[in-house]
Amino acid sequence: KNEVEQSPQNLTAQEGEFITINCSYSVGISALHWLQQHPGGGIVSLFMLSSGKKKHGRLIATINIQEKHSSLHITASHPRDSAVYICAVIAAGNKLTFGGGTRVLVKP
Amino acid sequence: DAGITQSPRHKVTETGTPVTLRCHQTENHRYMYWYRQDPGHGLRLIHYSYGVKDTDKGEVSDGYSVSRSKTEDFLLTLESATSSQTSVYFCAIGEVGTATDTQYFGPGTRLTVL
Numbered sequence: 215k216n217e218v219e220q221s222p223q224n225l226t227a228q229e230g231e232f233i234t235i236n237c238s239y240s241v242g243i244s245a246l247h248w249l250q251q252h253p254g255g256g257i258v259s260l261f262m263l264s265s266g267k268k269k270h271g272r273l274i275a276t277i278n279i280q281e282k283h284s285s286l287h288i289t290a291s292h293p294r295d296s297a298v299y300i301c302a303v304i305a306a307g308n309k310l311t312f313g314g315g316t317r318v319l320v321k322p
Numbered sequence: 323d324a325g326i327t328q329s330p331r332h333k334v335t336e337t338g339t340p341v342t343l344r345c346h347q348t349e350n351h352r353y354m355y356w357y358r359q360d361p362g363h364g365l366r367l368i369h370y371s372y373g374v375k376d377t378d379k380g381e382v383s384d385g386y387s388v389s390r391s392k393t394e395d396f397l398l399t400l401e402s403a404t405s406s407q408t409s410v411y412f413c414a415i416g417e418v419g420t421a422t423d424t425q426y427f428g429p430g431t432r433l434t435v436l
Contacts, residue, residue: 245418245419245423247424247425249427255410255429257414257430258427259424259425259426262418262420262422262423262424300364300365304419304420307419308417309367309370309380310418310425311367313364314362314363315364
């Protein structure tokens with residue numbers, strides 16, 4: 215079993231819909247990282263969080279350390295949000311362990 | 323964008339040949355990382371460096387070596403490339419110990435081993 219599991223693997227939404235991506239992990243962590251990989255392959259850091267909630271524009275990330283779970287929400291989704299969203303955890307040292315990613319397609 | 327470049331961006335090589343990928347940063351970050359990304363496996367850490375001449379292995383380090391003789395450059399070497407090393411390789415910089423840290427990724431190198 216992977217240490218970091220994401221769900222769903224694939225998600226299709228209509229423009230304007232609210233999107234939720236889930237990340238569960240099985241180890242104790244110091245922080246969790248959400249990344250976005252564009253269709254062209256580039257990877258961008260969205261959030262790093264260890265408790266509570268962070269918001270940036272239409273993106274909201276939450277984490278529950280006790281339940282070992284994090285969610286990434288996209289409000290008022292837009293076709294430009296189409297990407298792969300990747301969750302990664304920091305369990306030991308300065309190293310990330312990644313989930314398999316969630317492929318999001320937002321249709322106009 | 324953080325100043326990270328990778329070279330080459332694309333490479334096709336034959337089994338058994340040596341290959342070196344270069345990651346160059348202009349941000350003076352102490353930490354640098356090499357990952358590979360494969361369908362069905364996501365991103366996996368190959369090696370990382372926490373300073374000049376200071377490196378450590380990741381979860382998929384077999385068949386790879388690294389060197390860091392200068393802060394700005396982190397080299398990944400495949401001593402004898404195999405088809406299983408066909409992948410997209412990403413370099414990243416930045417410490418990831420806490421929630422105030424972040425990591426910046428290079429554009430990636432697509433390596434095909436025939």
